[in-house]
Amino acid sequence: MANVNQRNSVNGARRHKSRLATLLPGQLTTMFGTENVVLQDISLTGAKLGLSKNRKIEEQLRVGIDAVLTWHGHETFGQLVWTAPDSVGIEFEESIGTKALMETRAMQDELMEDGGPDSLNRTAAEGWANGGVRI
Numbered sequence: 001m002a003n004v005n006q007r008n009s010v011n012g013a014r015r016h017k018s019r020l021a022t023l024l025p026g027q028l029t030t031m032f033g034t035e036n037v038v039l040q041d042i043s044l045t046g047a048k049l050g051l052s053k054n055r056k057i058e059e060q061l062r063v064g065i066d067a068v069l070t071w072h073g074h075e076t077f078g079q080l081v082w083t084a085p086d087s088v089g090i091e092f093e094e095s096i097g098t099k100a101l102m103e104t105r106a107m108q109d110e111l112m113e114d115g116g117p118d119s120l121n122r123t124a125a126e127g128w129a130n131g132g133v134r135i
Contacts, residue, residue: 019043020101022108026071028088032060039071044101046078046091053086061088072107074100 019041026039028049038050047069051061065080069090078092 029068030065044095048089050087
């Protein structure tokens with residue numbers, strides 16, 4: 001089952017919303033381009049996103065940038081509220097709603113039952129080998 005964490009915010013105050021720990025893939029789109037990300041945790045109002053070491057828009061990722069986060073059929077608009085060398089935090093303009101959060105939890109649980117993040121790589125490789133998926 002997925003873990004739900006409550007973490008401290010950047011200024012040290014407690015967050016108002018619990019965080020759901022995940023390892024789901026997603027995409028972050030800004031005016032500078034689109035990057036593949038790992039949804040490391042998510043709440044109704046924001047998320048922590050892991051960044052690839054080979055990202056294209058590193059220099060442009062800064063606090064205050066508008067961004068669109070997409071993952072497994074969900075999409076939401078927000079602003080980057082903190083950045084680090086390997087991750088960023090996004091605060092959503094509007095709550096994603098409990099339905100989207102519960103669907104995300106179910107996707108995370110399914111991912112872990114299927115063997116974790118390695119199963120995503122295996123599925124992509126099998127699709128590529130069969131000519132159906134580009135990786």
